[in-house]
Amino acid sequence: MKRVLSTLLLALLLAGCAEKGIIDKGAYELDTRHQAQAAYPRIKVLVIHYTADDFDSSLATLTDKNVSSHYLIPANPPQPSGKPRIWQLVPEKELAWHAGISFWRGTNRINDTSIGIELENRGWQKSNGEKTFTPFEPAQIAALIPLAKDIIARYNIKPENVVAHSDIAPQRKDDPGPLFPWQMLAQQGIGAWPDPARVTFYLNGKSKYEPVDTAALxxxxxxxxxxxxxxxxxxxxxxxxxxxxxxxxxxxxxxIADAETLAIARALLEKYGQG
Known part of the structure; x- marks a missing residue:
């Protein structure tokens, strides 16, 4: 018993003598006392998608070899423990293949700097030449909110960097589409939204749908x-x-470029700055 106590005491003494910032890795030591200033977090963007398929097919696709996403949220998440269950398919520290060819705020290869959340949703159907989008289930959005808040807090993601897949790949993608509740989420601290008063200011009495110069927009x-x-x-x-x-x-x-769209763009630039 005395020998065990002596060994523990010696270990505590040695630990106390260890230099702060020096980490023993067994075969080598790491000196972490001099951290570079020119270092930035990898994750800067949160991308929201829809799967355009049912849950089982979406899960199969996202766990195959070609595409992946960090998270998948069912349309109606099961609650076996009283809390909505979300599927994590890729650890946040690892790169997932969800964005594809993409660009946002001066940077391409958005896979490298983002976390992707896929929402089970059928996407759009075409009828009489028009796209009709599928609404999102309230239970799904309720599950998304705390997850998105946690991710934003962990990586200090700016509101303007919480984006739609279509924002970063406008020539290829529509998701999550016009029925996704961006305004409501912005009120929860998730993503950007223009101040209505500033939109009205920039609209300056014009009719909302009055045409404006496309190049200016x-x-x-x-x-x-x-x-x-x-x-x-x-x-x-x-x-x-x-x-x-x-x-x-x-x-x-x-x-179509119109006065309200132009006013919204001006209000967003005023609030969040240039990319």
């Missing part, structure tokens, strides 16, 4: 963070305006 969207290449076609420019409207003016997302 695209310049604002590019400054806010969207990719608008110089050689964009008219159809590609319309796509950028459309996905912006899906996010910030979901009641009308026709891709």
């Amino acid at each position: 695209l310049d604002l969207l590019m400054r806010y963070g969207y990719e608008v290449p110089d050689n964009s076609t008219a159809a590609q420019q319309k796509r950028v305006i459309m996905v912006f409207q899906m996010h910030y003016r979901p009641e009308l997302w026709n891709g």
Whole structure:
């Protein structure tokens, strides 16, 4: 007994003598006392998706070899313990293949700097030439809110960097679409939203749907963070305006440059700055 106590006392004494910031790794030591200033967190962006499929098919796709996402939330999460269950498919510290070819606020390869959350949702159906989107279940959004808040807090993600998949890939993607409750989430501290009073100020008495110069609007969207290449076609420019409207003016997302869309872009730039 005395020998055990002596050994424990010696270990405590040695631990007390160990240099602060020196970590014993067994075969080597790490000196962590001099941390570089030119270091930045890898995760800066939170990307919201829909799966465009049912849960079982979505889970199979996201655990296959080609694509992946950090989280998958069922449309109606089961609650075996009284709390909604969310599937984590990739550890946050690891890169998932959810964004694809993408760009946001001056940076491409958004997979490298983001966490992806997939929501089970059928996406859109086309009828009479028009897209009709599937609403999100309240239970799913209720599960998303605490998860998104935790991620944002862990990595200090800025509101303007909580984005739709369509924001970062406007030529390819529509998700999560115009029925996703961005405004409500922004009120919960998740994502960006313009101040209504500033939108009214920039609207300056004009009719909401009064046409405006497309180039002027695209310049604002590019400054806010969207990719608008110089050689964009008219159809590609319309796509950028459309996905912006899906996010910030979901009641009308026709891709046409109008006074309200311009006012929203100005209010966002004023509030969150340029990308």
